Amino acid sequence: MEYIVIIIAAIFVNNIVLHQFLGICPFLGVSSRVSTSVGMSGAVMFVMTLATTVTWLIQTYILEPYSLMFLQTIAFILIIASLVQMVEIILKKVSPPLYQALGIFLPLITTNCAILGVALLTIQYDYSLLEGVVFAIANAIGFGLALLLFSGIREHLDLMDVPKGMRGVPIALVAAGILAMAFMGFAGLV
Amino acid sequence: MNQLQNFTKGFLKDNAVFVQFLGLCPTLAVTTSAINGLGMGLATTFVLLMSNLVVSLIKNLIPEKVRIPSFIVIIASFVTITDLVMAGYAPALHEQLGIFIPLIVVNCLVLGRAEAFASRRGTGSAVVDGLGMGLGFALALTILGGVREILGSGSIFGISFISGDGVLLFILPPGAFIVLGYLIAVVNKMNKTT
Numbered sequence: 001m002e003y004i005v006i007i008i009a010a011i012f013v014n015n016i017v018l019h020q021f022l023g024i025c026p027f028l029g030v031s032s033r034v035s036t037s038v039g040m041s042g043a044v045m046f047v048m049t050l051a052t053t054v055t056w057l058i059q060t061y062i063l064e065p066y067s068l069m070f071l072q073t074i075a076f077i078l079i080i081a082s083l084v085q086m087v088e089i090i091l092k093k094v095s096p097p098l099y100q101a102l103g104i105f106l107p108l109i110t111t112n113c114a115i116l117g118v119a120l121l122t123i124q125y126d127y128s129l130l131e132g133v134v135f136a137i138a139n140a141i142g143f144g145l146a147l148l149l150f151s152g153i154r155e156h157l158d159l160m161d162v163p164k165g166m167r168g169v170p171i172a173l174v175a176a177g178i179l180a181m182a183f184m185g186f187a188g189l190v
Numbered sequence: 191m192n193q194l195q196n197f198t199k200g201f202l203k204d205n206a207v208f209v210q211f212l213g214l215c216p217t218l219a220v221t222t223s224a225i226n227g228l229g230m231g232l233a234t235t236f237v238l239l240m241s242n243l244v245v246s247l248i249k250n251l252i253p254e255k256v257r258i259p260s261f262i263v264i265i266a267s268f269v270t271i272t273d274l275v276m277a278g279y280a281p282a283l284h285e286q287l288g289i290f291i292p293l294i295v296v297n298c299l300v301l302g303r304a305e306a307f308a309s310r311r312g313t314g315s316a317v318v319d320g321l322g323m324g325l326g327f328a329l330a331l332t333i334l335g336g337v338r339e340i341l342g343s344g345s346i347f348g349i350s351f352i353s354g355d356g357v358l359l360f361i362l363p364p365g366a367f368i369v370l371g372y373l374i375a376v377v378n379k380m381n382k383t384t
Contacts, residue, residue: 019363021219025298028211070274073292074266081259113215113296120289169211170375177367184364 010138012186017146023114037151041144043105052136055119200326207330208377213299227335231328242320245308
Protein backbone atom coordinates (compact mmCIF):
# COMPACT_ATOMS: atom_id res chain seq x y z
CA MET A 1 0.00 0.00 0.00
CA GLU A 2 2.71 2.48 0.95
CA TYR A 3 4.38 1.83 -2.40
CA ILE A 4 1.17 2.79 -4.20
CA VAL A 5 1.04 6.00 -2.18
CA ILE A 6 4.66 6.77 -3.14
CA ILE A 7 3.91 6.12 -6.80
CA ILE A 8 0.72 8.21 -6.99
CA ALA A 9 2.30 11.03 -4.99
CA ALA A 10 5.41 11.14 -7.16
CA ILE A 11 3.64 10.96 -10.52
CA PHE A 12 0.64 13.22 -9.98
CA VAL A 13 0.60 15.15 -6.73
CA ASN A 14 4.23 16.20 -6.42
CA ASN A 15 5.10 15.89 -10.09
CA ILE A 16 8.84 16.31 -10.36
CA VAL A 17 8.72 18.87 -13.16
CA LEU A 18 5.49 20.74 -12.57
CA HIS A 19 5.50 20.80 -8.79
CA GLN A 20 9.11 20.37 -7.66
CA PHE A 21 10.74 22.21 -10.57
CA LEU A 22 13.45 19.63 -11.17
CA GLY A 23 14.63 18.91 -14.70
CA ILE A 24 13.27 22.11 -16.21
CA CYS A 25 16.17 22.38 -18.69
CA PRO A 26 15.37 19.16 -20.60
CA PHE A 27 11.66 19.89 -20.07
CA LEU A 28 12.01 23.08 -22.12
CA GLY A 29 14.95 21.95 -24.23
CA VAL A 30 13.88 18.65 -25.78
CA SER A 31 10.12 18.94 -25.56
CA SER A 32 9.50 20.44 -28.97
CA ARG A 33 8.92 17.02 -30.59
CA VAL A 34 7.06 14.02 -29.17
CA SER A 35 9.65 11.52 -30.45
CA THR A 36 12.61 13.18 -28.70
CA SER A 37 10.62 13.41 -25.47
CA VAL A 38 10.11 9.64 -25.52
CA GLY A 39 13.87 9.08 -25.93
CA MET A 40 14.73 11.51 -23.17
CA SER A 41 12.19 10.01 -20.77
CA GLY A 42 13.61 6.54 -21.40
CA ALA A 43 17.16 7.68 -20.71
CA VAL A 44 16.09 9.51 -17.56
CA MET A 45 14.23 6.51 -16.20
CA PHE A 46 17.24 4.28 -16.76
CA VAL A 47 19.79 6.60 -15.15
CA MET A 48 17.53 7.82 -12.36
CA THR A 49 16.78 4.33 -11.07
CA LEU A 50 20.42 3.31 -11.28
CA ALA A 51 21.72 6.53 -9.71
CA THR A 52 19.26 6.41 -6.80
CA THR A 53 20.22 2.82 -6.05
CA VAL A 54 23.96 3.47 -6.12
CA THR A 55 23.82 6.75 -4.17
CA TRP A 56 21.59 5.11 -1.54
CA LEU A 57 24.13 2.31 -1.08
CA ILE A 58 27.04 4.77 -0.88
CA GLN A 59 25.15 6.95 1.60
CA THR A 60 24.14 4.06 3.86
CA TYR A 61 27.29 1.96 3.78
CA ILE A 62 30.08 4.54 3.36
CA LEU A 63 29.08 8.12 4.14
CA GLU A 64 26.95 7.47 7.24
CA PRO A 65 29.11 4.90 9.09
CA TYR A 66 32.25 7.00 8.66
CA SER A 67 30.45 10.35 9.27
CA LEU A 68 31.41 11.74 5.89
CA MET A 69 28.05 13.40 5.38
CA PHE A 70 29.66 16.68 4.35
CA LEU A 71 30.96 14.90 1.23
CA GLN A 72 27.41 14.04 0.13
CA THR A 73 27.11 16.63 -2.64
CA ILE A 74 30.55 15.93 -4.12
CA ALA A 75 30.19 12.17 -3.84
CA PHE A 76 26.72 12.07 -5.41
CA ILE A 77 27.54 14.26 -8.39
CA LEU A 78 30.70 12.27 -9.13
CA ILE A 79 28.78 9.00 -8.90
CA ILE A 80 26.12 10.30 -11.27
CA ALA A 81 28.68 11.65 -13.74
CA SER A 82 30.65 8.42 -13.84
CA LEU A 83 27.48 6.34 -13.95
CA VAL A 84 26.27 8.22 -17.01
CA GLN A 85 29.64 7.66 -18.70
CA MET A 86 29.55 3.97 -17.83
CA VAL A 87 25.98 3.50 -19.04
CA GLU A 88 26.94 5.17 -22.29
CA ILE A 89 29.93 2.87 -22.85
CA ILE A 90 28.04 -0.28 -21.89
CA LEU A 91 25.01 0.56 -24.02
CA LYS A 92 27.21 1.25 -27.02
CA LYS A 93 28.74 -2.23 -26.69
CA VAL A 94 25.78 -4.32 -25.56
CA SER A 95 22.78 -2.81 -27.28
CA PRO A 96 23.52 -0.59 -30.27
CA PRO A 97 19.82 -0.03 -31.11
CA LEU A 98 19.10 1.22 -27.59
CA TYR A 99 22.22 3.36 -27.77
CA GLN A 100 20.97 4.80 -31.03
CA ALA A 101 17.71 5.74 -29.34
CA LEU A 102 19.05 7.09 -26.04
CA GLY A 103 22.66 7.94 -26.89
CA ILE A 104 22.44 11.65 -27.58
CA PHE A 105 20.43 12.25 -24.43
CA LEU A 106 22.86 10.59 -22.05
CA PRO A 107 25.52 13.33 -21.82
CA LEU A 108 22.75 15.85 -21.13
CA ILE A 109 21.63 13.85 -18.14
CA THR A 110 24.66 14.58 -15.94
CA THR A 111 23.51 18.16 -15.54
CA ASN A 112 19.84 17.21 -15.25
CA CYS A 113 19.04 18.27 -11.73
CA ALA A 114 16.18 15.77 -11.55
CA ILE A 115 18.68 12.91 -11.15
CA LEU A 116 20.65 14.49 -8.30
CA GLY A 117 17.42 15.90 -6.87
CA VAL A 118 15.71 12.51 -6.62
CA ALA A 119 18.86 10.94 -5.14
CA LEU A 120 18.95 13.66 -2.46
CA LEU A 121 15.20 13.50 -1.80
CA THR A 122 15.38 9.73 -1.31
CA ILE A 123 17.95 10.30 1.46
CA GLN A 124 15.99 13.22 2.90
CA TYR A 125 12.74 11.22 3.14
CA ASP A 126 14.58 8.34 4.86
CA TYR A 127 13.37 5.78 2.32
CA SER A 128 14.55 2.18 2.43
CA LEU A 129 16.36 0.90 -0.66
CA LEU A 130 13.23 -0.64 -2.18
CA GLU A 131 11.16 2.46 -1.44
CA GLY A 132 13.92 4.57 -2.97
CA VAL A 133 13.89 2.52 -6.17
CA VAL A 134 10.09 2.73 -6.41
CA PHE A 135 10.31 6.47 -5.76
CA ALA A 136 12.91 6.88 -8.52
CA ILE A 137 10.90 4.90 -11.07
CA ALA A 138 7.71 6.78 -10.20
CA ASN A 139 9.47 10.12 -10.52
CA ALA A 140 10.88 9.09 -13.88
CA ILE A 141 7.36 8.20 -15.01
CA GLY A 142 6.16 11.58 -13.74
CA PHE A 143 8.95 13.27 -15.67
CA GLY A 144 8.04 11.32 -18.81
CA LEU A 145 4.35 12.13 -18.42
CA ALA A 146 4.99 15.87 -18.04
CA LEU A 147 7.45 15.86 -20.94
CA LEU A 148 5.08 13.97 -23.26
CA LEU A 149 2.05 16.10 -22.42
CA PHE A 150 4.09 19.24 -22.86
CA SER A 151 5.65 18.22 -26.16
CA GLY A 152 2.16 17.49 -27.47
CA ILE A 153 1.09 20.98 -26.43
CA ARG A 154 4.18 22.56 -28.00
CA GLU A 155 3.61 20.86 -31.33
CA HIS A 156 0.21 22.55 -31.36
CA LEU A 157 1.66 25.86 -30.18
CA ASP A 158 3.85 26.00 -33.28
CA LEU A 159 0.73 26.31 -35.39
CA MET A 160 -0.91 28.97 -33.26
CA ASP A 161 -0.97 32.68 -34.00
CA VAL A 162 1.00 33.90 -30.99
CA PRO A 163 1.73 37.63 -30.40
CA LYS A 164 5.24 38.42 -31.61
CA GLY A 165 6.86 39.13 -28.26
CA MET A 166 5.51 35.93 -26.71
CA ARG A 167 6.72 33.52 -29.37
CA GLY A 168 9.05 30.70 -28.37
CA VAL A 169 10.00 30.29 -24.73
CA PRO A 170 7.60 32.83 -23.14
CA ILE A 171 4.45 31.20 -24.50
CA ALA A 172 5.86 27.75 -23.71
CA LEU A 173 6.34 28.82 -20.08
CA VAL A 174 2.80 30.18 -19.85
CA ALA A 175 1.51 26.89 -21.31
CA ALA A 176 3.60 25.01 -18.74
CA GLY A 177 2.00 27.16 -16.04
CA ILE A 178 -1.46 26.15 -17.22
CA LEU A 179 -0.38 22.50 -17.31
CA ALA A 180 0.92 22.88 -13.74
CA MET A 181 -2.45 24.34 -12.80
CA ALA A 182 -4.14 21.27 -14.22
CA PHE A 183 -1.86 19.06 -12.12
CA MET A 184 -2.87 21.01 -9.01
CA GLY A 185 -6.20 19.26 -9.39
CA PHE A 186 -4.48 16.12 -8.10
CA ALA A 187 -3.57 17.81 -4.81
CA GLY A 188 -5.11 16.04 -1.86
CA LEU A 189 -5.28 12.74 -3.74
CA VAL A 190 -3.02 11.05 -1.19
CA MET B 191 35.38 43.88 -24.67
CA ASN B 192 36.35 46.10 -21.74
CA GLN B 193 35.87 45.10 -18.12
CA LEU B 194 32.81 47.29 -17.61
CA GLN B 195 30.97 45.67 -20.50
CA ASN B 196 32.18 42.31 -19.26
CA PHE B 197 30.62 43.09 -15.88
CA THR B 198 27.32 44.55 -17.07
CA LYS B 199 26.51 42.04 -19.83
CA GLY B 200 25.06 39.64 -17.25
CA PHE B 201 22.39 42.08 -16.14
CA LEU B 202 20.38 42.50 -19.30
CA LYS B 203 22.04 41.63 -22.60
CA ASP B 204 23.23 38.12 -21.66
CA ASN B 205 21.13 37.62 -18.56
CA ALA B 206 21.35 33.98 -17.50
CA VAL B 207 17.66 33.58 -16.76
CA PHE B 208 15.86 35.94 -19.13
CA VAL B 209 18.04 35.55 -22.22
CA GLN B 210 20.02 32.31 -21.96
CA PHE B 211 17.42 30.28 -20.01
CA LEU B 212 20.12 28.75 -17.79
CA GLY B 213 19.52 27.63 -14.24
CA LEU B 214 15.76 27.67 -14.52
CA CYS B 215 15.11 24.99 -11.89
CA PRO B 216 16.16 27.03 -8.85
CA THR B 217 14.79 30.15 -10.57
CA LEU B 218 11.29 28.73 -10.65
CA ALA B 219 11.41 26.74 -7.44
CA VAL B 220 12.67 29.13 -4.78
CA THR B 221 11.24 32.46 -5.93
CA THR B 222 8.11 32.40 -3.80
CA SER B 223 9.30 35.66 -2.21
CA ALA B 224 11.82 38.36 -3.08
CA ILE B 225 14.04 37.50 -0.12
CA ASN B 226 14.26 33.81 -1.08
CA GLY B 227 15.16 34.79 -4.64
CA LEU B 228 17.86 37.14 -3.39
CA GLY B 229 19.29 34.52 -1.01
CA MET B 230 19.46 31.88 -3.74
CA GLY B 231 20.90 34.41 -6.17
CA LEU B 232 23.67 35.45 -3.78
CA ALA B 233 24.53 31.83 -2.91
CA THR B 234 24.87 31.07 -6.63
CA THR B 235 26.90 34.26 -7.15
CA PHE B 236 29.39 33.15 -4.50
CA VAL B 237 29.78 29.70 -6.05
CA LEU B 238 30.07 31.16 -9.56
CA LEU B 239 32.65 33.74 -8.48
CA MET B 240 34.84 31.26 -6.60
CA SER B 241 34.63 28.52 -9.22
CA ASN B 242 35.46 31.00 -11.98
CA LEU B 243 38.44 32.21 -9.93
CA VAL B 244 39.81 28.74 -9.20
CA VAL B 245 39.16 27.39 -12.70
CA SER B 246 40.96 30.32 -14.32
CA LEU B 247 43.87 29.97 -11.89
CA ILE B 248 44.48 26.28 -12.51
CA LYS B 249 43.25 26.03 -16.10
CA ASN B 250 46.76 25.20 -17.33
CA LEU B 251 47.16 22.33 -14.86
CA ILE B 252 43.97 20.50 -15.85
CA PRO B 253 44.34 17.97 -18.69
CA GLU B 254 41.92 18.70 -21.53
CA LYS B 255 40.17 15.32 -21.29
CA VAL B 256 39.16 15.44 -17.64
CA ARG B 257 38.32 19.12 -17.50
CA ILE B 258 34.55 18.74 -17.06
CA PRO B 259 34.83 16.33 -14.08
CA SER B 260 37.50 18.62 -12.58
CA PHE B 261 35.22 21.63 -12.93
CA ILE B 262 32.39 19.69 -11.31
CA VAL B 263 34.58 18.79 -8.32
CA ILE B 264 35.67 22.42 -7.90
CA ILE B 265 32.06 23.62 -8.10
CA ALA B 266 30.85 20.89 -5.73
CA SER B 267 33.44 21.92 -3.13
CA PHE B 268 32.23 25.51 -3.11
CA VAL B 269 28.61 24.37 -3.03
CA THR B 270 29.38 22.28 0.04
CA ILE B 271 31.02 25.31 1.70
CA THR B 272 27.97 27.46 0.88
CA ASP B 273 25.63 24.76 2.13
CA LEU B 274 27.39 24.40 5.49
CA VAL B 275 27.85 28.16 6.01
CA MET B 276 24.17 28.81 5.28
CA ALA B 277 23.08 25.98 7.55
CA GLY B 278 25.16 27.57 10.32
CA TYR B 279 24.41 31.27 9.91
CA ALA B 280 21.07 31.49 8.07
CA PRO B 281 19.18 28.34 9.11
CA ALA B 282 15.75 29.77 8.24
CA LEU B 283 16.76 30.60 4.66
CA HIS B 284 18.63 27.29 4.39
CA GLU B 285 15.44 25.48 5.38
CA GLN B 286 13.42 27.43 2.77
CA LEU B 287 15.80 26.76 -0.09
CA GLY B 288 16.07 23.06 0.84
CA ILE B 289 17.63 20.75 -1.72
CA PHE B 290 18.16 23.60 -4.15
CA ILE B 291 21.38 24.55 -2.36
CA PRO B 292 23.15 21.24 -3.16
CA LEU B 293 21.55 21.44 -6.59
CA ILE B 294 23.63 24.54 -7.42
CA VAL B 295 26.19 21.90 -8.50
CA VAL B 296 24.09 21.01 -11.52
CA ASN B 297 23.11 24.60 -12.31
CA CYS B 298 24.13 24.79 -15.96
CA LEU B 299 24.99 28.47 -15.49
CA VAL B 300 27.95 27.72 -13.19
CA LEU B 301 29.40 24.91 -15.29
CA GLY B 302 28.67 26.87 -18.45
CA ARG B 303 30.70 29.90 -17.32
CA ALA B 304 33.58 27.69 -16.14
CA GLU B 305 33.73 25.90 -19.49
CA ALA B 306 32.94 28.78 -21.84
CA PHE B 307 34.68 31.67 -20.10
CA ALA B 308 36.91 30.99 -17.09
CA SER B 309 38.89 28.18 -18.73
CA ARG B 310 39.84 30.44 -21.64
CA ARG B 311 40.45 33.87 -20.09
CA GLY B 312 42.68 35.56 -17.55
CA THR B 313 41.90 35.52 -13.85
CA GLY B 314 40.78 39.17 -13.74
CA SER B 315 38.24 38.77 -16.54
CA ALA B 316 36.99 35.50 -15.09
CA VAL B 317 36.33 37.08 -11.68
CA VAL B 318 34.54 40.08 -13.23
CA ASP B 319 32.51 37.73 -15.43
CA GLY B 320 31.57 35.50 -12.48
CA LEU B 321 30.50 38.48 -10.40
CA GLY B 322 28.52 40.09 -13.24
CA MET B 323 26.74 36.92 -14.34
CA GLY B 324 26.08 35.95 -10.72
CA LEU B 325 24.62 39.32 -9.77
CA GLY B 326 22.55 39.33 -12.97
CA PHE B 327 21.19 35.92 -11.94
CA ALA B 328 20.48 37.24 -8.42
CA LEU B 329 18.74 40.28 -9.93
CA ALA B 330 16.55 38.08 -12.11
CA LEU B 331 15.60 35.88 -9.16
CA THR B 332 14.84 38.88 -6.97
CA ILE B 333 12.63 40.46 -9.66
CA LEU B 334 10.78 37.18 -10.24
CA GLY B 335 10.43 36.62 -6.49
CA GLY B 336 9.32 40.24 -6.00
CA VAL B 337 6.62 40.06 -8.68
CA ARG B 338 5.33 36.76 -7.33
CA GLU B 339 5.34 38.08 -3.77
CA ILE B 340 3.54 41.31 -4.71
CA LEU B 341 0.85 39.48 -6.69
CA GLY B 342 0.63 36.43 -4.48
CA SER B 343 0.78 37.75 -0.95
CA GLY B 344 0.56 41.52 -1.32
CA SER B 345 3.91 42.26 0.23
CA ILE B 346 7.51 42.92 -0.81
CA PHE B 347 10.56 41.75 1.17
CA GLY B 348 8.12 40.69 3.86
CA ILE B 349 6.60 44.18 4.23
CA SER B 350 2.89 43.78 3.69
CA PHE B 351 0.89 46.52 2.00
CA ILE B 352 -2.55 44.97 1.66
CA SER B 353 -4.57 43.18 4.27
CA GLY B 354 -5.71 39.65 3.58
CA ASP B 355 -4.45 37.32 0.87
CA GLY B 356 -3.24 38.13 -2.61
CA VAL B 357 -3.77 35.95 -5.67
CA LEU B 358 -2.53 32.71 -4.15
CA LEU B 359 -1.89 31.19 -7.57
CA PHE B 360 1.27 33.24 -8.01
CA ILE B 361 2.88 31.73 -4.93
CA LEU B 362 2.02 28.23 -6.14
CA PRO B 363 4.05 26.46 -8.88
CA PRO B 364 1.89 27.53 -11.90
CA GLY B 365 2.48 31.19 -11.01
CA ALA B 366 6.24 30.70 -11.36
CA PHE B 367 5.93 29.53 -14.96
CA ILE B 368 3.46 32.22 -15.95
CA VAL B 369 5.31 35.17 -14.36
CA LEU B 370 8.65 34.02 -15.82
CA GLY B 371 7.06 33.69 -19.27
CA TYR B 372 5.83 37.28 -19.21
CA LEU B 373 9.10 38.61 -17.73
CA ILE B 374 11.08 36.95 -20.55
CA ALA B 375 8.77 38.58 -23.10
CA VAL B 376 9.36 41.99 -21.46
CA VAL B 377 13.16 41.54 -21.39
CA ASN B 378 13.11 40.42 -25.05
CA LYS B 379 11.35 43.64 -25.90
CA MET B 380 13.83 45.73 -23.88
CA ASN B 381 16.82 44.04 -25.52
CA LYS B 382 15.39 44.65 -28.99
CA THR B 383 14.85 48.36 -28.48
CA THR B 384 18.29 49.11 -26.97
